[in-house]
Amino acid sequence: MSVSQAGEKRAGQETFEFLLRRMRLKSDFPALSDSVAAINRLASSEEESVTKLAEVVLKDYALTNKLLRLANAAHYHQFGGGRICTVSRAIIVLGFDAVRNLALTVLLFEHLENQNDVQALKESFLRASMAGLIARASCQHPLLRQRGEEAYICALFHDLGRLLAQYYFPEEYAEIEKRRMGQNMNLEAAALQVLGISFEDLGLGIARHWGLPENLIHGMRRLPSGGHLEAPTTTAEALRLVSGYANELCDALAAEPSRQWESVLDKIADRFSAALAIDRRRIEGHLEKAFSALCEFASLLHIDLAHSPFARQIARCAGATSFDEAKEEGHAGLPPSAYLDLVGEAADEEGVPSAEDILAAGIRDISAILLETGASADALRIMLESIYRALACRRVVLAMRDGKGTQMLGRFGLGPEAEGFVRRFRFPLGAPASDVFQLALARGVDILISDVEDAHIADKIPPWWRGITSAKTFLLLPLVLSGRAVALVYAEKEKAHSLVLSERLHGLVKALRNQALLALKSLRA
Numbered sequence: 001m002s003v004s005q006a007g008e009k010r011a012g013q014e015t016f017e018f019l020l021r022r023m024r025l026k027s028d029f030p031a032l033s034d035s036v037a038a039i040n041r042l043a044s045s046e047e048e049s050v051t052k053l054a055e056v057v058l059k060d061y062a063l064t065n066k067l068l069r070l071a072n073a074a075h076y077h078q079f080g081g082g083r084i085c086t087v088s089r090a091i092i093v094l095g096f097d098a099v100r101n102l103a104l105t106v107l108l109f110e111h112l113e114n115q116n117d118v119q120a121l122k123e124s125f126l127r128a129s130m131a132g133l134i135a136r137a138s139c140q141h142p143l144l145r146q147r148g149e150e151a152y153i154c155a156l157f158h159d160l161g162r163l164l165a166q167y168y169f170p171e172e173y174a175e176i177e178k179r180r181m182g183q184n185m186n187l188e189a190a191a192l193q194v195l196g197i198s199f200e201d202l203g204l205g206i207a208r209h210w211g212l213p214e215n216l217i218h219g220m221r222r223l224p225s226g227g228h229l230e231a232p233t234t235t236a237e238a239l240r241l242v243s244g245y246a247n248e249l250c251d252a253l254a255a256e257p258s259r260q261w262e263s264v265l266d267k268i269a270d271r272f273s274a275a276l277a278i279d280r281r282r283i284e285g286h287l288e289k290a291f292s293a294l295c296e297f298a299s300l301l302h303i304d305l306a307h308s309p310f311a312r313q314i315a316r317c318a319g320a321t322s323f324d325e326a327k328e329e330g331h332a333g334l335p336p337s338a339y340l341d342l343v344g345e346a347a348d349e350e351g352v353p354s355a356e357d358i359l360a361a362g363i364r365d366i367s368a369i370l371l372e373t374g375a376s377a378d379a380l381r382i383m384l385e386s387i388y389r390a391l392a393c394r395r396v397v398l399a400m401r402d403g404k405g406t407q408m409l410g411r412f413g414l415g416p417e418a419e420g421f422v423r424r425f426r427f428p429l430g431a432p433a434s435d436v437f438q439l440a441l442a443r444g445v446d447i448l449i450s451d452v453e454d455a456h457i458a459d460k461i462p463p464w465w466r467g468i469t470s471a472k473t474f475l476l477l478p479l480v481l482s483g484r485a486v487a488l489v490y491a492e493k494e495k496a497h498s499l500v501l502s503e504r505l506h507g508l509v510k511a512l513r514n515q516a517l518l519a520l521k522s523l524r525a
Helices: 003-025 028-043 050-058 061-071 087-094 096-113 118-137 148-156 160-168 170-182 187-195 199-209 214-219 235-255 258-276 280-300 309-318 323-330 355-372 376-390 418-424 436-443 503-524
Strands: 395-401 407-414 426-428 447-449 473-481 484-493
Touching: 003 160, 003 199, 028 050, 028 096, 050 061, 050 087, 050 096, 050 376, 050 407, 061 087, 061 096, 061 280, 087 096, 087 355, 087 376, 096 118, 096 148, 118 148, 118 160, 118 235, 118 280, 118 309, 148 214, 148 235, 160 170, 160 187, 160 199, 170 187, 187 199, 199 214, 214 235, 235 258, 235 280, 235 309, 258 280, 280 309, 355 376, 355 503, 376 395, 376 407, 376 484, 376 503, 395 418, 407 418, 436 447, 436 473, 436 484, 473 503, 484 503
Parallel strands: none
Antiparallel strands: 395 407, 395 484, 407 426, 447 473, 473 484
């Protein structure tokens, strides 16, 4: 590397760090950045558990419910296993990559929507989403089989730098567009002049900051302009090709009038024929499949595609006479309950199910898991998540009797700092029933403490518990097999009297626990 090249690289890095600091000054970017980084880190690690990824998603109720609605869309419903009603089951059925993609898509859309120039941002987001859907529909190459979710992220984030610049630097972005149009400049060159860094390098830098795996980051890189492309020899290069193909197709169709589309498709087919083994007929198939998925996706996120020039352009090219028609084609063969309703009962306008709905859904999910896979540990996670969401708890923990039968030990949990809390959640067994924990286990009864400072109950709260939490109310649900408590569900909330169980809710909680007991029986068999 020459001295001048090293200087340019150093200057670019300094500019990126300056821009990152500037983004951090916006109160919403750290929240987005932290969530995206956490989801990527967990989804990319083979050692991380379903519980940890579910916990990140469950921190945001709106994200949780939108993710579940998307998980039940026609595309994902084909994975089988019936409707998906809990984040834990979504991860089990769909896999880490698919759940990561759904979560990141919702996070990015919700984040970019909170801006004055929302229409322009939605157009950019829809174009990125369509590119992701095309890429996922185009993974026929041997190196791309079973790589649809990775292709989706590469294509979705292909123009991440431009999207973030449009959001965080609207004045600079307007200047970039002005130079591009007025001076007939390449967009990347204009961005480099105005920002001191290209959109591509900005996007790649943010992707690294968010912890995307290197093969996905490589897949976000732009392809050489013009000419035929050679067949890939590595998965990373194949991802780059399919991502570039999807974005070039979207850009070309959006820019050209309808009378030139045949020529556009022929040119794209010619450029990528050797690299991805595609022809015009396959491209048309990719467009139709991706557009039906886009319509469904937009419906679930309440995006009106009829108001989008880009969506109308793509609809005409895909041969759809209406957005509803395209959506119906995507739903062929599925009942409405597969994609319209989260848990089979009435939900409010925002699609947030009631506590009863969530518990009923958890019961169904556990039944499905036990019938399909017999994965008892997954069933226990679903029980815990259902209680956590239904009762809006701060934390929930599943504790189990140790091998010697002398202690009750926390095994996994959900909520703030759950991992450390679970490690500290332990107490001896066999002591006289002088506190509420020993009493619940000895008698196998459910106990709800509404206020730990109540004069009638304060002396029944054990010191070990007071040493690990500041909660003022908690619920104990023992799991009893053959007359002996083998496990305990613990749920807490911060404020006294804030944890309330109606008779109906308590009945559903007990039914959920009975399902979990079936899972425990199989674990101990």
